[in-house]
Every structure is written in C-alpha cells, then in structure tokens.
Amino acid sequence: MANLEDVLLKSLRKLPETQQQMLADFADFLCQRYAIEEETVPQQPVDIPRPEEESVVKAVRRLSKTYPMLDSKELFEKTSSFMMKNLMHGEDSGLVIDEMEIFFQQAYQSYISEKEPE
Secondary structure (H helix, E strand, O other): OHHHHHHHHHHHHHOOHHHHHHHHHHHHHHHHHHOOOHHHOOOOOOOOOOOOOOOHHHHHHHHHHHOOOOOHHHHHHHHHHHHHHHHOOOOOHHHHHHHHHHHHHHHHHHHHHHHOOO
16 A cells, blocks of 8 residues: 555655645545445435636546446446546536536436335
C-alpha cells in the first residue's frame, strides 16, 4: 500500500494547486461513493439545496449524497463523463450540473420503478 501512496503523493506534488484540489475532491468523491452501507441507505432523496457557486466535482458529491440509494458503480461511468465534459472539454459548469441533476433524477425514477411491487 505504501508504494501506491508514494505514487499518488508524487503525482499530487507535480500538479498545480488547482488540479491538486481537483484530485483531492475526486478522491473524496470516490471515498463517499464506495463507503455507503446498503442497510443504512434512505429510500427517499435527501434534500440538499444546490449552492449558487458549485464545481462539477462538488455537484457530483452533492448529488451522490442526495441520492445515496443509487448504485454508485452504475452511475460512475456517466458521472465521470460529466466531469470530463467540464474539465477536459471546457463545457460550462452550470450547464453540466443541470444535465447531471436530470440524470440523477432519472436514475432515481428508474430505481423507484424497480422497487415497486408488481
């Protein structure tokens, strides 16, 4: 494990301050996504208001907390693509976050539909 920690620390030190914060935010996002225990997960979304100023990474964290009942593994690829649209392609954060909110709402509606008795 120490070798992996050394590699991560070395990479972190090579990055400018802004990208270091992005890496820290992304690591925090991953920790939050995979630390959820199913038996304590609420079935209703948690009401977390959207702040006026928010980065895409922080929006992913907020939406993950808003919808903790959703399977993070199923959402990971799509949420990563949202982050890439903003970080790598320069798409406006507000528009990307709007798209993410719709995506999470749709994923929640699918989750509810699957849970309803037939």
